[in-house]
Amino acid sequence: MSIQDIYDAVVEFSIDKVVAKVNAEIANKTEVSEILRNGLIAAMDEVGQRYSEGEFFVPEMLMAAKAMKAGLEVLKPLLSQGDSDKKGTIVIGTVKGDLHDIGKNLVAMMMEGAGFEVYDLGVDVDTEKFLATAKEKNADVICMSALLTTTMPSMEVTVKAIREQGLSYKTMVGGAPVSEDFAKKIGADGWSTDAPGAVETARKLTAK
Ligand code: B1M
Numbered sequence: 001m002s003i004q005d006i007y008d009a010v011v012e013f014s015i016d017k018v019v020a021k022v023n024a025e026i027a028n029k030t031e032v033s034e035i036l037r038n039g040l041i042a043a044m045d046e047v048g049q050r051y052s053e054g055e056f057f058v059p060e061m062l063m064a065a066k067a068m069k070a071g072l073e074v075l076k077p078l079l080s081q082g083d084s085d086k087k088g089t090i091v092i093g094t095v096k097g098d099l100h101d102i103g104k105n106l107v108a109m110m111m112e113g114a115g116f117e118v119y120d121l122g123v124d125v126d127t128e129k130f131l132a133t134a135k136e137k138n139a140d141v142i143c144m145s146a147l148l149t150t151t152m153p154s155m156e157v158t159v160k161a162i163r164e165q166g167l168s169y170k171t172m173v174g175g176a177p178v179s180e181d182f183a184k185k186i187g188a189d190g191w192s193t194d195a196p197g198a199v200e201t202a203r204k205l206t207a208k
Pocket of ligand 1: 046051052059101102107145147150173176177193195
């Protein structure tokens with residue numbers, strides 16, 4: 001039994017096996033970060049690689065995503081337990097035109113675990129929805145995730161709208177194609193390459 005079994009189960013699209021193997025690693029006291037990084041996330045990178053090489057197609061990406069999500073559900077109670085002091089209010093979503101939600105879900109779970117109040121708007125979220133929810137919930141930070149190079153520009157639309165409307169929400173961007181240079185270029189307040197880093201950045205952005 002090893003982390004490699006989790007990786008293999010995702011690449012084989014076996015939901016039952018992923019759930020069983022993740023539970024086994026938890027029972028084995030393996031670090032959650034290790035299960036995530038070397039098991040579930042590494043397997044999705046492999047799936048993306050196989051898609052790029054023409055070995056997998058969209059249905060295979062979808063099946064792997066379902067297997068990964070099943071594994072994340074098992075980990076969720078461990079990711080969301082932690083600091084109970086309220087830190088700040090976060091509105092998070094995957095940007096307009098983009099349906100990838102696994103990384104965004106992970107960021108949301110870890111932020112909840114860190115004590116933030118998190119409003120997750122799901123996928124395909126436009127600027128109006130981000131701003132309307134931020135106003136309604138009196139948010140501190142609007143967090144935007146994008147996995148497609150074609151959807152990254154809508155992050156800039158939201159950042160610009162905040163500036164033009166004279167609003168004070170901080171913004172954070174992330175997702176595989178999003179770089180620190182891009183974040184700076186569009187005027188976002190924060191950026192992170194992964195979920196733990198997103199929590200750190202949110203802490204800095206909400207520090208009083
Ligand atoms: Co898509 N897809 N996909 N896909 N898919 C990618 C992203 C791709 C890189 C695959 C490839 O070509 N190798 C490619 C994008 C190319 C590009 O634009 N550069 C791609 C493509 C092309 C497409 C379609 C266009 C395919 C098609 O239809 N022809 C299509 C687009 C649909 C749409 O969105 N409109 C599509 C569809 C899909 C599925 C629906 C089948 C499925 C998504 C299911 C779902 O999410 N519910 C899917 C999947 C699964 C992938 C890959 C294989 C895996 C993504 C994933 O979940 N990774 C992906 C290849 C890859 O990334 N290696 C691929 C695991 C996840 C934990 O990582 O989301 O990166 P990630 O999140 C990370 C960090 O980025 C960060 O934290 C997380 C880790 O801790 N992070 C943040 C994320 N958000 C953050 C926000 C933050 C901070 C950090 O602050 C706010």
